[in-house]
Amino acid sequence: MQHVEIVGVVGKVGNPTGQPCAPRGRYLSEGMSATEERRHVTRSRANPGGMDVLKVLGPEVRPFRERKPPWFKVPAPGGPKYRDLTAMIKQENLHTVCQEAACPNVGECWERGTATFMILGDTCTRRCGFCNVQTGKPTWNDPLEPARVARSVAKMGLRHAVITSVDRDDLPDYGASAFVGVIRSIRQQAPQCKVEVLTPDFRGQEMPLAKVIAERPDVFNHNCEVVPRLYPVARRGSEFLRSARVLKNAKEMGGDEVVTKSGLMVGLGETHEEMVETFGILREHHVQVLTVGQYLRPTERHLPIVRYWHPDEFKALEDAAYALGFDHIAAGPLVRSSYHADQHVPQQQPGTGPLAA
Secondary structure (H helix, E strand, O other), X not given: OOOEEXXXXXXXXXXXXXXXXXXXXXXXXXXXXXXXXXXXXXXXXXXXXXXXXXXXXXXXXXXXXXXXXXXXXXXXXXXXXXXXXXXXXXXXXXXXXXXXXXXXXXXXXXXXXXXXEEEXXXXXXXXXXXXXXXXXXXXXXXXXXXXXXXXXHHHHOEOEEEEEEOOOOOOOOOOHHHHHHHHHHHXXXXXXXXXXXXXXXXXXXXXXXXXHHOOOOXXXXXXXXXXXXXHHHHOOOOOHHHHHHHHHHHHHHHHHHOEEEEEEEEOOOOOHHHHHHHHXXXXXXXXXXXXXXXXXXXXXXXXXXXXXXXXXXXXXXXXXXXXXXXXXXXXXXXXXXXXXXXXXXOOOOOOOOOEOO
């Protein structure tokens, strides 16, 4: 029988010989050296699963603290509409992905009077390497949240509202019923407003997806985020083809009443050819609207940037996507999935921005 010894901490109690013991919690089995390093698997976003991300991204990555290219300069937020919207969101105890994900367009969008509401709390059950939303065990469960979101949409006079959420793999329907509640509430309190939902993948389950599509949101959005090759690094716990199937199923369930949309980002070592190939896969899965933006590293604990794409390269991606048959493309360094979302689909309400005239 193999002998296993549990070694305690250094001290007088239980150590009458006075000899130093191995570190606390170390388990030594027969044949293992006391000085052998124990492999430590982390939940770090920058090194998911303890892997060396440079083996995937390549050795040439950008330092965290450096001057960004000039096309990333945007005015700092702080205008009057921005302050009013901040106060209203705080008063209604709501969350926005604009704040949680540190979106660079928050000043511009909030000055235009629009925001992407994030339901189901601010804690995600997954840990994507690029995302700034906190991760952990969620506790948020507010049955009145749909009504509060709809009230805010009505107060803002929006003609196009975007509703997203954290991943809630802890819930039986993965949060689908919360989307249903928000869609119904907005249709009651702001019937002229178009509703776009940006959902998780619901673990690929069709019933939660069917519940959401049955409410006929005007736009169903699910972001695939990165090219398939980068999923083990950037989206652990997710699968590219599963996300693509979610979009295809959404279109088949919703038909012409629902526009399908997805978003990708660049900057993690993907090539132009990989991006265009991914566009083709999404088009085969009936995606109609596509957004492409530059990944910006939120903190040093997130995946490093390999390179910044030039605006001309985004124009080349846009041309390639239109050639594949997409209805609308938004591609640029600061483009995000919900950036100018009202311009991605036809609007019946007049106005140049999300606020109806």
